[in-house]
Amino acid sequence: MSYKIWMSVVKEFLLLKRDLGGLIILFIMPLVLVITVTLIQDSTFKTVSDTKIQILLVDNDNGSVSKTVFDNLEKSQLFSVITQIDNKPITEEVARENVYKGKFQLAIIIPKNLSVDLQTKIDQNVENIVSKMGLTETDTTAQKTNKTIKEKEVKLYFDPAVQMSFKNAVMSSIDKMISQIETKSIYTTFQNQLGEENTKFEQKSFITFKEIVPKINNKEVLPNSVQHNVPAWTLFAIFFIVIPLSINIVKEKSQGTFVRLLTNPVSNLIVIIGKTITYSVICMIQFYMMVAVAIFLFPHIGLPPLNIEGHLFLMSVVALFSGFAAIGFGILLGTVANTQEQSAPFGATSVLILAAIGGVWVPVFAMPKIMQLIAKSSPMNWALEAFYDVLLRNVSFLEIIPKISLLFLFFIITTSIALFYDKKKRTV
Template sequence: MSVVKEFLLLKRDLGGLIILFIMPLVLVITVTLIQDSTFKTISDTKIPILLVDNDKGSVSKTVFDNLEKSNLFSVVTQIDNKAITEEVAKEAVYKGKFQLAIVIPKNLSVDLQAKIDQNVAKIVSSMGLTDSTATAAPSEIIKEKEVKLYFDPAVQMSFKNAVMNAIDKMISQIETKSIYTTFQNQLGEGTASFEQKSFITFKEIIPRINNKEIRPNSVQHNVPAWTLFAIFFIVIPLSINIVKEKSQGTFVRLLTNPVSNLIVIIGKTITYSAICMIQFYMMVAVAIFLFPHIGLPPLNIEGHLFLMSVVALFSGFAAIGFGILLGTVASTQEQSAPFGATSVLILAAVGGVWVPVFAMPKIMQIIAKSSPMNWGLEAFYDVLLRNVSLLEIIPKISLLFLFFIITTSIALFYDKKKRTV
């Protein structure tokens, strides 16, 4: 009957039901679409950037050609049919009209070739391959050149690093090609042939299951993360219902029944565990059946559904324990609702739902290990991405269940202590 009572309370609270079921679905669809479209923007849609060419030489032409050939950028060299100056480019970027401006300095091609000629001449001379009777001309001092990059202040650091690495690699390839060409000219009128292809390359080794490559995508990361967020969001309606029972006198009437408070807690646990599992299966169903129709990859749960259900169940236990504790301690709905929402957001932020734990400062990485959301998220990742067995996720789901036991025990002790006083 305690379970029936909880279901009746939820049935009469339409707004609470919307929060519990509809909002998580909207959240996971929206966030996954945004992140997936972000990846597509980086790879498929070209970003317009400004190029200020003060060099007018071979290097600037190579930079322009390479940027045009890339899948990342479309190069803009004129604004209103006028050549762009450094000041115009700087102002346009700092006002947010463009994300990036590249300024190539004057005489870059000429000075680069002159510097390479000097260095090659020194090497060839030290090897005794030049005329010993010729008097060496004094070397002209050639100053280093700077390719300036102006970024929109709102651009993320990861974008800046990616662009700077790409341009640095491009310039290095240009220098290397020039060095090889100069050596070739010095050593025999073009008879020597140098292979300019990179000798060292990188290859990603992708894990395989049943001879199939397992490539993680935005769906595999977002569905577990936002499912956990939705599960923990039951803290709000659960704590509010407990506060309502206290303020309306329902809880006092329950205590007059010949049952302990533990029975009431078990009733709430069973009811909200069922709610959590319904949330979980709704999220999974949306990820499998709806995502392919809106341009997202479907969630592959082949062989994982049982273990994912286990993780969802124990994550629900942890959320229920936290909600019971909050509802027991809070005196009014004005206390429980804002605190519940804020605490869930903090647990999500600390637990790695929004920002990966490895990207956090060291102190935050340590704090993240204390978040029940982090335990649940890592357990989901272990099952879905790392293909582990039940035995390997027992430590994490044990922590979730221990969190439930501790919070529920504190709530029972606090309630008993308060009533005896």
């Protein structure tokens, strides 16, 4: 029994050895993928980006408010403010045209008389409050509150191609900036109305926010792009073995190898066990290669290294059971498919779909409710959550048992269906 399984494993390795393209897909492409994606996404995890986003600013106000907006944008270290193009002041029409053509991601249009009208409106409101308190003469107040001030709009033009998250972040930042300007003006106006030149109002924010990050061995663990991307794209690479595995099964059927195997005293179960062992070894090699690259190569290309302190064993367990799930799916696909033209495109497309709904590309919490429910049925989601539990949430082995059990159950079910289907369809 053990000898038959061993020879089945040897057969699988010989098949892979002859398929150079398959080996490149299994080992080289995942490494290129994880390096490329992590480099691209790394800036989103940094507090300060090395690349500033150029934005257009049209200042029709030329007052204190617009100056404050300009100064705050410059200080943010995220934006590079442009007020001239070809040494000419930018107009709203020029800004709109450049943004809608994709030359710039954002244009901010500050309206005329914003500073003056804002101060006038604040003066009116403060005078009304002070007069009701009986601190000023009502005649003077009445003379100053006749003018009606219309609301002002700060226009924002966005490149149609930018993401909604970028729009929301920018609008929130500008809204906070304007609110701080209004608050400061209100305090200053009250001071002037009360005639207390030496009165100092505390304008520092009373309520602040502090992120409490998890600690491991009394050290704060700050999530970064590497911790999120390495598990996700390692999982993606593991599931991509569906393609060479299913193709090899189809080849065995089309070339007559499978028929020759059936003439020997070897059951289909032995063949499947051999494939499972072979591709499990490949999955683990993929996993350790990705981890090694993240630890040793990433620091040399400007990325933070992957911290696996105390986590390697549990991560290996998750990778192994993820490999089982991928192998079961590949065996089922190869058994059902009749040609390589069926197995290869369907395998690639199905892996992409499982990755999409599993949270590899877009976090599950950001999906619509119906997609969040569907995501729970993806084996990639089970595996990804198990990786995050181990690497980011510092859980124990007992807490990942439900997820790895689901992965193993998926392997058992898909393999059983493949065996049942093969038995029903077999003609030899």
